[in-house]
Amino acid sequence: MKPCYIYSAVSISAQHTFDSGLGLLEPLALQPNKVNAHHPLYKSYIPPAALRRMATGVKMGVTAGKKALENANIIQPDAIVIGTGMGCIEDTETFLNAIIKNDEAYLTPTAFIQSTHNTVGAQIALGLQCKAYNNTYVHGALSFESALLDGLLQVEDDSASTVLVGGLDELGKEFIDYIDLIEDKNEGITVPFSEGASFFVLGAIKQQHAVQLKAIKTFSALTLENVRSVFMAFLKENACPPETIDALILGHNGSKYDHYYTEAASCFPKTTVQLKYKQCIGEYFTASAFGLYLGVTLLKNQDLPSLLTCGDTPKKPLKISIIYNQYNGRDHSLILLSL
Amino acid sequence: MGIVSAIGHSVSENLDALLNSKPGITSISSVKTHHANTIKVGEVKRSNADLIKALQLPEHTNYTRTALLGCYAAKQAIQNANITAINSYRTGFISSTSVGGMDKTEIHLKDFATNKAVQKYIKSHHAGDSTQKIADTLGIDGFVTTISTACSSAANAIMLGAKLIKSGRLDRVIVGGVDPLSKFTINGFKTLMILSESDCRPFDADRSGLNLGEAAAYLVLESQAIVEKENKKVLAYISGYANANDAFHQTASSETGEGAYLAMTQALKTAQLNPSQIDYINAHGTATANNDLSESVAIKRVFGETIPDFSSTKAFTGHTLAAAGAIEAVYSVLALQNQVVFPNLNFKTTIPETGLQPVTTIKRKPIKHVLSNSFGFGGNCSTLIFSKL
Numbered sequence: 001m002k003p004c005y006i007y008s009a010v011s012i013s014a015q016h017t018f019d020s021g022l023g024l025l026e027p028l029a030l031q032p033n034k035v036n037a038h039h040p041l042y043k044s045y046i047p048p049a050a051l052r053r054m055a056t057g058v059k060m061g062v063t064a065g066k067k068a069l070e071n072a073n074i075i076q077p078d079a080i081v082i083g084t085g086m087g088c089i090e091d092t093e094t095f096l097n098a099i100i101k102n103d104e105a106y107l108t109p110t111a112f113i114q115s116t117h118n119t120v121g122a123q124i125a126l127g128l129q130c131k132a133y134n135n136t137y138v139h140g141a142l143s144f145e146s147a148l149l150d151g152l153l154q155v156e157d158d159s160a161s162t163v164l165v166g167g168l169d170e171l172g173k174e175f176i177d178y179i180d181l182i183e184d185k186n187e188g189i190t191v192p193f194s195e196g197a198s199f200f201v202l203g204a205i206k207q208q209h210a211v212q213l214k215a216i217k218t219f220s221a222l223t224l225e226n227v228r229s230v231f232m233a234f235l236k237e238n239a240c241p242p243e244t245i246d247a248l249i250l251g252h253n254g255s256k257y258d259h260y261y262t263e264a265a266s267c268f269p270k271t272t273v274q275l276k277y278k279q280c281i282g283e284y285f286t287a288s289a290f291g292l293y294l295g296v297t298l299l300k301n302q303d304l305p306s307l308l309t310c311g312d313t314p315k316k317p318l319k320i321s322i323i324y325n326q327y328n329g330r331d332h333s334l335i336l337l338s339l
Numbered sequence: 340m341g342i343v344s345a346i347g348h349s350v351s352e353n354l355d356a357l358l359n360s361k362p363g364i365t366s367i368s369s370v371k372t373h374h375a376n377t378i379k380v381g382e383v384k385r386s387n388a389d390l391i392k393a394l395q396l397p398e399h400t401n402y403t404r405t406a407l408l409g410c411y412a413a414k415q416a417i418q419n420a421n422i423t424a425i426n427s428y429r430t431g432f433i434s435s436t437s438v439g440g441m442d443k444t445e446i447h448l449k450d451f452a453t454n455k456a457v458q459k460y461i462k463s464h465h466a467g468d469s470t471q472k473i474a475d476t477l478g479i480d481g482f483v484t485t486i487s488t489a490c491s492s493a494a495n496a497i498m499l500g501a502k503l504i505k506s507g508r509l510d511r512v513i514v515g516g517v518d519p520l521s522k523f524t525i526n527g528f529k530t531l532m533i534l535s536e537s538d539c540r541p542f543d544a545d546r547s548g549l550n551l552g553e554a555a556a557y558l559v560l561e562s563q564a565i566v567e568k569e570n571k572k573v574l575a576y577i578s579g580y581a582n583a584n585d586a587f588h589q590t591a592s593s594e595t596g597e598g599a600y601l602a603m604t605q606a607l608k609t610a611q612l613n614p615s616q617i618d619y620i621n622a623h624g625t626a627t628a629n630n631d632l633s634e635s636v637a638i639k640r641v642f643g644e645t646i647p648d649f650s651s652t653k654a655f656t657g658h659t660l661a662a663a664g665a666i667e668a669v670y671s672v673l674a675l676q677n678q679v680v681f682p683n684l685n686f687k688t689t690i691p692e693t694g695l696q697p698v699t700t701i702k703r704k705p706i707k708h709v710l711s712n713s714f715g716f717g718g719n720c721s722t723l724i725f726s727k728l
């Protein structure tokens with residue numbers, strides 16, 4: 001079984017991460033309830049004719065994917081694996097509203113074609129003329145983690161030497177308001193809903209300062225009582241006792257389910273630095289891909305952005321990190337990184 | 340295996356229809372659409388209310404038709420595999436769907452803001468919802484995910500399941516897919532002008548497009564270790580799989596069938612089989628002008644002058660989109676179990692460019708390896724190979 005390293009990590013988010021990394025983070029205003037990504041200049045990455053047809057998610061995915069490949073010096077990956085919770089919701093809304101408004105008449109195919117969940121993976125393959133393995137996961141808050149596991153499997157069993165893995169979601173214009181509408185106003189999510197794309201290149205050959213993707217484990221359902229035993233089993237399987245974990249990256253979004261994170265954090269000693277990030281990038285199904293971006297970046301740069309850390313931040317080298325995410329008490333994921 | 344399709348609500352009903360050349364293509368009744376008079380579909384003749392009753396669910400659930408069909412087929416699969424304690428082994432669940440909860444969203448979208456009674460369907464819109472409901476019904480808490488690569492989705496779910504067992508991460512995994520008929524897909528395919536007004540004719544020179552279908556099918560994959568420990572009867576082995584991309588066009592297949600060619604050749608390679616060892620191809624064969632020509636070209640490139648017996652079963656079921664790969668996986672296993680090639684219905688004339696002749700009546704013969712193709716929008720091409728020991 002081959003080891004799996006992360007060669008590059010790129011993120012488009014509600015912050016300036018695409019251009020400036022984690023340097024210019026600031027908290028999001030809690031109003032309005034939704035925040036768009038800080039979009040890069042897409043025309044530097046996508047030809048104008050193609051750009052005109054693309055919805056936000058496709059632009060984000062193609063651009064983040066392109067930069068991740070560039071940063072890793074890879075021209076053609078051996079696999080492209082995408083995770084997206086809501087898929088191409090913009091074009092889905094467009095086509096659905098056209099059906100409703102015109103009562104099934106005078107429809108054109110463009111929005112339908114682009115509403116398919118695998119559009120981003122397909123557009124990246126088309127752009128690269130990449131005939132390799134191509135897959136798309138659409139499982140809520142585990143969409144990205146499923147894609148990451150697929151990539152890890154392929155690097156481990158040597159069926160791919162490099163894999164482009166990305167997680168993305170676009171905000172859309174209508175459906176998100178319905179989601180916000182039914183969110184519990186007292187105990188629900190308090191960070192704004194947002195959008196973003198975080199892309200990574202995985203590979204088997206160790207490069208200098210490469211972060212290793214050691215393990216990933218997901219759970220469809222997990223009771224609060226079982227969090228501790230799941231963490232302990234995960235640490236044991238990977239031969240990493242709690243005191244060896246330097247950073248714990250958590251997905252707090254302000255809802256009552258944040259107590260899962262409190263329980264997880266209680267498994268670790270004070271020397272483990274805790275970080276949370278959704279106050280800066282918002283919540284969406286693939287927000288945890290930003291969690292991985294954060295994990296990779298802080299191990300690489302050995303720098304803890306003060307806006308993201310909770311409590312004490314002991315000065316010590318950062319070597320091993322865990323990213324834990326869940327959504328409304330379901331779809332739990334644990335990712336282990338090491339330098 | 341468990342299956343619900345236009346030709347039956349169980350594995351045995353599906354087999355019976357296949358053996359007796361009884362297609363399930365009719366006019367549409369479950370979806371209200373202005374196109375009802377100009378399309379034909381493969382519809383599951385059980386209403387949501389029937390399915391809710393059969394599944395013993397409370398009357399006012401937020402189960403979409405996607406979740407209902409999926410639960411119905413997945414429960415059968417567990418039963419047929421004689422599984423009583425699902426968590427006695429590390430068990431995962433991988434589903435696939437193209438529309439997710441669209442069947443409810445398209446009805447209620449404009450009421451979501453104001454009508455509290457239908458707001459329960461806001462949460463059931465995303466593609467993972469039906470999968471989570473099926474997993475909960477089966478009692479699977481661990482690895483659960485959903486794949487959506489258009490019409491090749493379920494083939495990719497099966498492939499991932501096989502890889503997770505091979506890697507030692509799971510001992511058992513239930514894999515498959517589900518898609519209900521919806522106004523969204525009917526109108527989408529209508530704008531692409533690839534819906535036939537009559538019964539579809541896969542691989543026929545005069546084919547006039549596809550019939551949409553709805554279905555769900557799941558297969559239980561288990562490791563060799565479970566099989567040995569429990570002395571289980573094995574229906575078939577997944578011996579080969581591959582996923583490649585045509586990288587040609589968002590919806591159309593290339594003239595050379597490159598993606599399909601790559602998927603088939605790589606699947607043969609993983610199975611360590613020569614093309615001549617394939618006894619039956621269950622083709623993707625949607626009956627669109629583009630797919631059937633492109634697939635025929637790819638088949639000729641892989642198999643040369645000696646084309647194995649092949650047929651598309653889509654004239655029975657319609658094109659069930661994300662579920663198609665699972666439906667046809669069940670049919671591939673049935674072909675192995677019953678040593679029979681299922682007929683390609685409604686075929687008269689070979690496509691002039693390729694001259695390929697599908698099997699048009701039931702053909703009984705020794706079958707050891709079946710190759711099944713599933714191709715989708717976005718250039719996604721996947722091939723699975725099922726074998727008998």
